[in-house]
Amino acid sequence: MCDLVKWRALVLVLATAVLGLGSGAGVGEQSLREAARGSGLLIGTAVRPAQLSEAAYASTLAREFNTLEPEDALKWEVVHSERQSFDFSQADQIVDFASRHDTKVRGHTLVWHRQNSKWLTEGKYTSGELAEILEKHIRTVVGHYRGKIFAWDVVNEAFDELHPGQMRSTIWSDQPGIGLAGNGFTYIERCFRWAHEADPQALLFYNDAEAEVVNPKSDAIYAMVRDFRQRGVPIDGVGFQMHIANLHADVASISANIKRFTALAVQVHITEMDVALPVDSDGNARAEDLQTQANIYRQIATACVSHPGCTAIQTWGFTDKYSWIGSHSKKTQGAALLFDRNYRAKPATEALRSVLAAGRL
Numbered sequence: 001m002c003d004l005v006k007w008r009a010l011v012l013v014l015a016t017a018v019l020g021l022g023s024g025a026g027v028g029e030q031s032l033r034e035a036a037r038g039s040g041l042l043i044g045t046a047v048r049p050a051q052l053s054e055a056a057y058a059s060t061l062a063r064e065f066n067t068l069e070p071e072d073a074l075k076w077e078v079v080h081s082e083r084q085s086f087d088f089s090q091a092d093q094i095v096d097f098a099s100r101h102d103t104k105v106r107g108h109t110l111v112w113h114r115q116n117s118k119w120l121t122e123g124k125y126t127s128g129e130l131a132e133i134l135e136k137h138i139r140t141v142v143g144h145y146r147g148k149i150f151a152w153d154v155v156n157e158a159f160d161e162l163h164p165g166q167m168r169s170t171i172w173s174d175q176p177g178i179g180l181a182g183n184g185f186t187y188i189e190r191c192f193r194w195a196h197e198a199d200p201q202a203l204l205f206y207n208d209a210e211a212e213v214v215n216p217k218s219d220a221i222y223a224m225v226r227d228f229r230q231r232g233v234p235i236d237g238v239g240f241q242m243h244i245a246n247l248h249a250d251v252a253s254i255s256a257n258i259k260r261f262t263a264l265a266v267q268v269h270i271t272e273m274d275v276a277l278p279v280d281s282d283g284n285a286r287a288e289d290l291q292t293q294a295n296i297y298r299q300i301a302t303a304c305v306s307h308p309g310c311t312a313i314q315t316w317g318f319t320d321k322y323s324w325i326g327s328h329s330k331k332t333q334g335a336a337l338l339f340d341r342n343y344r345a346k347p348a349t350e351a352l353r354s355v356l357a358a359g360r361l
């Protein structure tokens, strides 16, 4: 009798696992977030609040992901478009959605050279004034979401593309900067310290592009993170954006890079993954490219789950209906995400799901 009960329980567990019963995903499928449950890996996506009222958008989002990140809603031009006031309405919608769906929120981004407000970029402020403005921004935004946003991209893309190792020339670094121009990455340190004071529990990340592989740029970021760790500057992680074009990823080098960063006892989050494909004038990609794309998603996810310190995989949006790839590439590239324009899972979703379901390697 007892054996029969056990046997029935086993059948039920297997049926649930195989059929994804109760997941809302198609028959035979687990959702991504269900697949990630065993490993505890965060599976996230960038979110546009205006789309939350679209039923298919909201249901796919809630079903598939356990982490959300505002795509633009926390950038200066949205959250701090007037000097004297802050507008959290857009980002609050995402945070509310997340709390209703038991989903975490990453914050993006406090310090960047793009999508800043006009009053800021055209204001001709002194370094002293800019330091005050930036400190207030960081304290106010992080403070508003204290306890609600678990991790922040404090500084985004601060290293120079053309002169690796050097800081990008920006309003925050040296144009005129917050008073620390010529002092390497000291201005970044200042930002991390302000953010930490505003929410001591939040995990603080440095996020960048084209530093996913071992190269001069990631060497420079590595040197900064090592220095921060040695001196107790509050940094908890590094974000690898992972926007992949040309259907190519040097996975061995990405893996080696994840390895060396996590060896500094910081986490790595894959923060903005997409894999752009060539598309025709209707936005459609070739079947073989969709398979190659799936393979790239599989390889990057495998590189992440192979390192215990790699704790999140996020994509930069989830449906090809809404993706910055396309709007930024004159429509010759697109179809970069996990779900098609009708919210159907693409081969890439299946690939990612199977890696997540297999768990930590």
Ligand code: XIL
Pocket: 071, 072, 156, 209, 241, 272, 324
């Ligand atoms: C992009 C958004 O996806 C677009 O909606 C916006 O028009 C421009 O910015 N690296 C980043 C992201 O860190 O913030 C960028 O997001 C994509 C590149």
